[in-house]
Amino acid sequence: MATADEEEGKVVMVRIGSYGGKARVLLVGEESAAEETMLLWGFQQPTLSKPNAFVSQSSLQLRLDACGHSLSILQSPSSLGTPGVTGAVMWDSGVVLAKFLEHAVDSGMLLLQGKKVVELGSGCGLVGCVAALLGGQVILTDMPDRLRLLKKNVEANLKHGNVRGSATVMELLWGDDPDQELIEQKPDYVLGSDVVYSEEAVADLVATLLQLCGSETTIFLSGELRNDAILEYFLEVAMKSFTVGRVDQTQWHPDYCSSRVVLYVLVKK
Numbered sequence: 125m126a127t128a129d130e131e132e133g134k135v136v137m138v139r140i141g142s143y144g145g146k147a148r149v150l151l152v153g154e155e156s157a158a159e160e161t162m163l164l165w166g167f168q169q170p171t172l173s174k175p176n177a178f179v180s181q182s183s184l185q186l187r188l189d190a191c192g193h194s195l196s197i198l199q200s201p202s203s204l205g206t207p208g209v210t211g212a213v214m215w216d217s218g219v220v221l222a223k224f225l226e227h228a229v230d231s232g233m234l235l236l237q238g239k240k241v242v243e244l245g246s247g248c249g250l251v252g253c254v255a256a257l258l259g260g261q262v263i264l265t266d267m268p269d270r271l272r273l274l275k276k277n278v279e280a281n282l283k284h285g286n287v288r289g290s291a292t293v294m295e296l297l298w299g300d301d302p303d304q305e306l307i308e309q310k311p312d313y314v315l316g317s318d319v320v321y322s323e324e325a326v327a328d329l330v331a332t333l334l335q336l337c338g339s340e341t342t343i344f345l346s347g348e349l350r351n352d353a354i355l356e357y358f359l360e361v362a363m364k365s366f367t368v369g370r371v372d373q374t375q376w377h378p379d380y381c382s383s384r385v386v387l388y389v390l391v392k393k
């Protein structure tokens with residue numbers, strides 16, 4: 125549910141779902157998705173910034189402090205050039221989403237404690253691990269061949285006794301029927317970082333979001349501003365079924381902002 129409470133010209137700031145901050149809602153209209161991508165590329169000028177400010181993709185691990193823990197996320201740089209393989213190394217959008225969640229919880233804008241959280245396309249698993257440290261009952265999902273590294277990272281980073289939530293790993297291919305465990309009780313939150321990167325996958329990704337989400341589910345998606353056509357296509361498809369709002373960088377973790385990254389919050393219409 126989105127409640128409009130501020131309108132300035134065409135910029136409407138609303139609270140979307142269970143997120144306490146306001147997001148810049150994308151108004152439904154023929155040109156809306158195109159306007160959004162023009163705005164992002166015009167103002168943020170993503171191609172002028174460093175490809176990755178927070179991760180080194182040639183390292184075997186990414187170290188990050190979050191929620192009072194020192195996380196060490198294993199990467200597989202050798203898979204980087206393998207055709208069809210993604211999720212073996214981190215990108216900034218994963219770090220931005222993970223640190224946004226921490227910041228939003230710390231500032232009282234978000235409550236993950238005891239909430240059911242499903243992460244899509246978890247890759248190395250940073251976002252889902254942080255959600256579990258913040259108290260979520262998290263199910264991290266990905267394609268079958270991604271699960272080995274994902275499980276390793278979950279086990280290595282959440283083995284301490286003082287994890288507030290929990291984390292399990294499960295296979296989920298977008299477009300396939302989700303396991304009952306994922307949907308018998310609809311998730312409170314669905315998370316995804318850098319999951320909008322291929323035009324072919326957009327329809328399946330949105331189909332999965334529709335299957336997973338109930339009217340009370342809040343989705344956070346962060347993305348890399350790599351390709352305006354793919355993002356525009358995703359927004360066009362998503363806006364048919366979801367209210368989509370962009371979360372301004374002023375609400376992100378102040379030390380983890382990047383002009384190459386965008387963050388959306390969505391709820392089912």
Ligand SMILES: C[S@@+](CC[C@H](N)C(=O)[O-])C[C@H]1O[C@@H](n2cnc3c(N)ncnc32)[C@H](O)[C@@H]1O
Nearest residue numbers: 210211214218245246247267296297298317318
């Ligand atoms: C670019 S990676 C992002 C990984 C991770 N979220 C991050 O930020 O580092 C995209 C992820 O989506 C997963 N993925 C791609 N297509 C998928 C599909 N059809 N079903 C399930 N997962 C998929 C990939 O395996 C990969 O882990």
